[in-house]
Amino acid sequence: MLHLHHLANSRSFRIIWLLEELGVDYKLTCYERNKAYRAPDSLKQVHPIGNAPILEADDRVLIESGFIIEYLIKHYDKEKQFKPDDNNEAAWEAYTFWLHFAEASLMPLLVMRLVFTKVVSQSPMLIKPISKKIQGQIEKNMISSGLEKMLDMMERHLHENHWFAGSEFSAADIQMHLAVLGANAGAGLDQSKYTNLLNWLKRCEERDAFKRAEKKGGRLNF
Numbered sequence: 001m002l003h004l005h006h007l008a009n010s011r012s013f014r015i016i017w018l019l020e021e022l023g024v025d026y027k028l029t030c031y032e033r034n035k036a037y038r039a040p041d042s043l044k045q046v047h048p049i050g051n052a053p054i055l056e057a058d059d060r061v062l063i064e065s066g067f068i069i070e071y072l073i074k075h076y077d078k079e080k081q082f083k084p085d086d087n088n089e090a091a092w093e094a095y096t097f098w099l100h101f102a103e104a105s106l107m108p109l110l111v112m113r114l115v116f117t118k119v120v121s122q123s124p125m126l127i128k129p130i131s132k133k134i135q136g137q138i139e140k141n142m143i144s145s146g147l148e149k150m151l152d153m154m155e156r157h158l159h160e161n162h163w164f165a166g167s168e169f170s171a172a173d174i175q176m177h178l179a180v181l182g183a184n185a186g187a188g189l190d191q192s193k194y195t196n197l198l199n200w201l202k203r204c205e206e207r208d209a210f211k212r213a214e215k216k217g218g219r220l221n222f
Contacts, residue, residue, distance in 0.1 A: 002026035003056040005046050006217050007039050011065045012053030014174050016217040018069060020209035022076050028216055037118060066103055069171050082171045095165035098172040102179045109147050110182040113139065151183060151194060158196035177204050185222035
């Protein structure tokens with residue numbers, strides 16, 4: 001049986017969601033974050049890297065959400081529902097692009113934002129104004145402008161496509177969801193500017209498999 005090691009409020013939610021979409025049997029072990037908001041050391045007993053998701057599958061121990069998604073689709077998506085056929089070049093290209101874009105381009109900016117938010121919140125009162133000023137400069141000079149360009153590109157794509165790979169839901173949507181949710185955290189995305197992106201987010205979260213994943217793995221919060 002597949003065995004997923006899931007860290008609360010992390011990338012491993014994607015794998016729960018995909019497993020629910022696939023309808024396969026699996027065992028789920030959930031871990032809570034420690035006081036430093038990091039994964040507990042007990043995950044290192046499963047894999048020395050100690051980061052979630054970790055999937056025990058077919059006598060192997062797999063890490064990296066993108067790789068695990070591809071592995072599950074290759075071996076368990078028997079009806080080929082969640083990845084476009086290679087013969088559909090446009091859909092395949094869109095699927096592959098967005099699957100990698102989520103982690104290679106979008107998530108690094110969001111993780112940087114999250115890290116500096118945590119730094120400010122955990123700073124002693126005497127240096128909090130300084131750390132907050134640094135955070136503001138990094139947000140302005142390194143995060144906001146780049147993130148806005150990416151969000152605009154995503155909005156244009158979803159103006160022309162119902163899902164990221166085209167007309168059908170795919171694992172690319174599962175991979176992109178966490179990043180879009182992170183971008184929508186805090187004050188939230190401009191509803192008039194990012195109408196298609198926010199409607200896509202709503203469609204994702206209305207799926208039955210997503211709702212089951214939330215019940216099992218907990219809600220994602222940023």
